[in-house]
Amino acid sequence: MAIDLQNKKIELIQWLSTLDDEFIIDKLMELRDSEKADWWEEITVEEKESIKQGVNDADSGNLKPQSEVRKLYEKWL
Numbered sequence: 001m002a003i004d005l006q007n008k009k010i011e012l013i014q015w016l017s018t019l020d021d022e023f024i025i026d027k028l029m030e031l032r033d034s035e036k037a038d039w040w041e042e043i044t045v046e047e048k049e050s051i052k053q054g055v056n057d058a059d060s061g062n063l064k065p066q067s068e069v070r071k072l073y074e075k076w077l
Helices: 002-018 022-036 045-059 066-076
Strands: none
Touching: none
16 A cells, blocks of 8 residues: 555656646645644634633533433434
């Protein structure tokens, strides 16, 4: 499997070295940059606060069993 991955990388490098389309190159750069982005920096303040509250609840033992949560959110699952 590692050889297959290496072959894919080489194929991409070869393709990229011949590419002249600036739009595609820019899109590839955006993809690369988005892979480096820290998702924590991309979420809203409200989402961060919600996550922090969840961690605090878990740390203090304020948890509900999975079966109880499943009943509450069953219509969305």
